[in-house]
Amino acid sequence: MFSMELALQEEQSERAASLLRRAREAVWSGRGLTDRLLAFARQQPGRVEVCAVDGVLEDIEILSRPALSGEVALRLLPEEPQLQVRCDPGQLQNALLNLVLNARDEIRGAGRAGTITLGARAVGDDLVELSVGDDGEGMSDEVRRRAADPFFTTRRGHGGTGLGLAMVYGFVQQSGGDMRIYSVPGQGTTVRLTLPRVAGTPGLTVADSWADIPVGAGETVLLVEDEPDLLDLTRGLLQRLGYGVVTAPTAQAAWALIEAGQAYDLLLTDVFMPGGLSGLDLAERVAARDPARPVILMSGFALHPDMGAAGPRFRHLQKPCTPHVLARTLREALETR
Structure with missing residues (x-):
């Protein structure tokens, strides 16, 4: 979905743009179907x-x-x-x-x-x-x-x-x-x-324009993601949103960077990763070291019950999310720290 969002910002024929928009909507529908199946099976609230x-x-x-x-x-x-x-x-x-x-x-x-x-x-x-x-x-x-x-x-x-x-x-x-x-x-x-009922103006949707998206002010995001393609795409999206990006393929690698004094303003990490140290474990270490540091956990299972009581301490993003939701969550985390 991130690939399609980025491709839609490039110059192309109207037919190509139309096909990309249809594919994007299909991914979004697939997410909704998966959510409903998991909720029905009681594997995800x-x-x-x-x-x-x-x-x-x-x-x-x-x-x-x-x-x-x-x-x-x-x-x-x-x-x-x-x-x-x-x-x-x-x-x-x-x-x-x-x-x-x-x-x-x-x-x-x-x-x-x-x-x-x-x-x-x-x-x-x-x-x-x-x-x-x-x-x-x-x-x-x-x-x-x-x-x-x-x-x-x-x-x-x-x-x-x-x-x-x-x-x-x-x-x-x-x-x-x-x-x-x-x-x-x-x-x-x-x-x-x-x-x-919820009062107010309806929020952004999957089809909203990039003109409405909140951008960064050069802050540095420490991005932790074990899937290489998704790591590369998310880094490109964050850079497009106006952020500096430091990446790590595992939670252990990210913690090594932090221990070595790597400067960063926000931690954005996947939850489930190989190697024995999860994104939640990393978030807990960061919170113990620097309680004011903004942390965002992202996962297809970001609301999984195994996250326990620690869940409310950190912001969550459920994959896949739109660039608008990612951008808004980043700004909220950085501006309320």
Whole structure:
């Protein structure tokens, strides 16, 4: 992804730039899928962050179109601008897509054409409500009361597992929200999710311009990464952002540099590395030697439970991250030391 970001800044044809942008989006989607799989397998906790609701709804519209046949229409209600929620964006996307597909099946079960309605609105100052409604066959009161129970399904012989709504309910509960189901037999069903609202202007996204990126002021970053290609790419990105860079291929090599008196302003290190000394071990040594030194840990497993109580002491970057997220994290760490 870093390679594509850097290549996009070079002169090239519009077609080449378009292909690079598509590849970049594919990498970002792959990260989201991996996050969801790891979270579902309980090998990695949910990635909680602030996400813009309008972007999530646009993604759902794109993702669900191929699964909807001609007799099922999808309609997005106008939502209030700049709504943001705090949750795992991948799990939110998965939950809404699950609800859309459930609504599709309800319409098909009614044996007629129908419409799925997807919308969002603010509820007071603290909540955002996202709704997925259909005009399908609806539910009886008994089915509605049991709809979120694990393994309860009315479509046992048609691919139903009874886990879809249970997982949606679990997600909103873990996110500090709630789920309500409203249904009338013969008239359809609406599922409403409420999630914590975040005030302010939506943050940077994967497609933001480099013109908005915060740059360095010549500070030196000690970069520790055991993968040679990624080390080289990250060094190039940091230099482009205005930083001096000193590199080390292992935590041991980085500590040797520090012991020898290497000057640096911030430590940016991968967490899991070979050789018996991890990035977290290195960070702990640096913190013991110089508590005010900014440290950023980066890893595909940066939020892994094995990091224990030490985790909150250091800033984290979860791979892959955009150059904007990297640049912003660097500035925050350097300016608040």
